Amino acid sequence: MNSTYKPHLAEVKAYFYNGDTHLGYRRLLDAAIETQHPDIYAATLGFCDWYDARANTKPADNSDLNASVNDLLDKIDKVPLPVTAGGIKLQAAGISKRYSSGAFSLAKLDVALHAGKITGLVGENGNGKTTLLRLLYGELKPDTGTINYHISNIPVQHSFYDVKTRLAFIPQRPNAWYGSLMDNLQFTATHFGQTGKENYLWTEMIMARMGLRAFRNYTWGRISSGYKMRFELARTLVKKPELLLLDEPLANLDVLAQQVILEDLKYLARSQSMPMGIILSSQQLYEVEKVSEEVIFLQKGVARSQQTTPQQNTAQEGLVLELETTAGREKIQQVFEGYGLQKISFNGGVYILYFAGEAGISQLMKRIGEAELPVKYLRDISVSSRRFFDA
């Protein structure tokens, strides 16, 4: 196996071997896309046709599937991986914004977006998430501060239009577009240098990756709002953007689709051949935190940046638990007496428990078991932006 592909291809093989074929299928397509090679695209699309046809027959075992996958992985492994360097793509320093209506202002903040990394943007409604995204995309002019874009694939003598060709902003409600999905993807791809047969292969690959092959002739009016986001994402990916800004991409998706989209974004961002920096706003705190390297929490226009690496935070701020129980506040206080419980807040549904000192999650769970506290739900939110929300 090609050394650079090794972990990825082994992962794909493992997924299929373990029966996680849907995930394996998506990751297999990721591997094929990484090659940027038309022959691999053609072979992969052939596999996709076979895979779709096979799904209708409901086969008893997966031996034929595993053989086909191995065959394709071998082909992929033989192609050199075109690795693209990552690095910083956007650097915003001290940017702030006050609307002329005076109704809202975004306080000064710094943002850095790197290729291969996802930044989550969370906060309650009306706290400046969309404003920040529009500032970063250049749709709004910051009152203070500067935004520098470090875009590579544009002419030396470039205009801001050229910069924006390499950025992609997907608003919460994407604008309607007309004609079929395939026509739109091909039209976009042609403008970004994919012509002739390559154009067809590339757009088909993106459609397959986004699970839209069956919808290639669908138009905007025929698809659900969830699929509209997928359509829009596919069109954006065809452009191979260096920076992707998404405003509430999970808003219209069911729970399962949210997970799939976020996983897809994670894989796409971390692509070796075309890594991109992604910033996405969402209300789905825990889902966003799962895939983000950094989370910016916005509260009334003021930003709090949060690294999502556990060891960086627990040491600084102590343990914070989110607990749903039928027990009352007194019972909880009684259970955790002597464990450094400093504060309890309650929003009517769940309790937020703040612990100081050396108390760890294992100790506290042990204590819950001993005290037979009726737990419906328990989550460690020490490194989550959830703790910034009021209860």
Add this chain to the structure above:
Amino acid sequence: MMFKKINQYLLTKYPLLWNTRVLQVLAANALVHLLFFLGGYASLTEGSSMQRYAYEYYTPGLVFFSVLCSFVVLVLWLVFYLRNNAFKSFYTIGKWHLVKEMLIVMVIVFTSSIFFESYNEGFRAKGRSITGSSQLLKEANTINLAMAFIPYSKADYFILRTCDKDNKGATASYYDYENLDTFNIMMAAADTAIGEFNANNYRPDSMGIAKRNALRKPGAISYQHYCKTFITLEDEPGFVDNPQLKATVNRWLKNQYTDSVKYILEECLKVCKKYDVDLTLNTAQLAAMPFEDSLHTVNNLVKTSRYDGENVEGKAYISIYELQQSMEFAESCQPGKGKFMKEHLLPSLYAMLFISIVLICYRRFSKKSFFISLVGGVVWFIFFGILGAATASADVVGVLFLFLFVLFSITGLVQLKNKSQKTLTGVFLNWHVYTFPLVIPAIAGIIIANYERLSRYTGFNLNVVDYCTLYPFSCWVSTHFEEIAWVNFAVSLLYCIFIVNSITKKWHVMPEE
């Protein structure tokens, strides 16, 4: 299948051609033009129908149908064209992408808006098939010679009629429109009751006195003096002009060529029959008339239509109007004689320019800016209409228009530079673009209006030559308005291509607030 393949090829190789659907639209337009051409071709039949179209080939109904077809084609085209917009989506586009798109839009709009011209061309083609250029020349020479022997106005045979080519316009027309019979009655009166008054009040060398003296001469109204071309084919090789015609007539009169006269009259009747010209003529009688006396006096006139005066059954007449109409139409059908290049091309190009500008603005600016500017544009239009009607002064309207143009332009461009108020800037820039092609005509209009007003003040009775001596520049503008319109069209086109695209690109990346 073939169509699908071409479409796919364009989509993956030439996205602009695919997006604008230019090939499909041009193919459709070619088909519509062909249908209009065939319609025009089939509409014309030999005979009386050739008399009806001397001035306009198309009827209001045809123009309406043509506009309707244009509307249908353009709407169908827009349904596809407006689906995608690479520029607004921030797709990578080449340096000349916007220029190419603009030119394609202009070509489509132009070819979609002149279907009735194909109808005309069909008409003219059929006209040419009935009467080709050599045939027309032959017929014109025949009619011109024959008309010397079909007298319907004594003025044509008056002794003072000149064959001087250089003075043809002034002198000939003077006698053409002078009714010599009425003049004779006046002269008779002058000889009696008011003769003294006339003698005291008119210069002896005046035209009236000259005519009066000429009329007293024997043979004042004679076939010998005929020197007129009924149909004139300018600069046409082989065309028999006035002096040649007069020489032939006089040779035939002198040599008593009655048979030649009769032959040419019969040939003329054949031409008239071809065009279904209403007439009742006796060629033998007409051929004999010039030889009734030695001075070849014109004693009898042929009526110019069956309704001319008191029509007596069997009395000679020829519908001069129908003959003229037929021949003018036949001439207008000849190559280079159509009205499109001379009269219709420039207005069509301007219509194309304005429609294209509106479309391009829609494609370049946000919908909000575009629609505000469009509604505002209509309001401005109404305002200027009312102002023009109220003041009845072209220069007041022109000056206000120029003031607003400068205001829109400066405000729009300054805001564009400062990157402030995107929507409002877009509205001003839209107005700037809409009004740009009208700036030079407005300036020219002000100059002409001012010049005419000054001319009225300085000399009410001055003629054109005097105006031009006093105000040479204004005179030049006034007499070269068409050339100015052509230059303005070229300037506007270049401005749209090279400047507007650049402005809109800068506007597009402006932050909204």
